[in-house]
Amino acid sequence: MKTNDIRWNWEKFLITRSGKPYMRYDPNTRPQDIRNDIMFLLQQDT
Numbered sequence: 001m002k003t004n005d006i007r008w009n010w011e012k013f014l015i016t017r018s019g020k021p022y023m024r025y026d027p028n029t030r031p032q033d034i035r036n037d038i039m040f041l042l043q044q045d046t
Contacts, residue, residue, distance in 0.1 A: 016041060 010027040014037055023037055 014038065014041065016044070 012025040012027070012029055012034070013021055014023040014025070014034060016022050022041060023034070025034055
């Protein structure tokens with residue numbers, strides 16, 4: 001990712017425990033819409 005690659009100020013990023021980007025979400029994405037991705041990452045080993 002580059003600075004110019006971010007489309008809008010409220011774009012969301014999900015980061016792994018090791019600090020690597022896992023997923024990128026549109027600014028209109030609601031937090032409950034990414035719940036499954038968050039739960040998946042929480043179940044992963046570090």
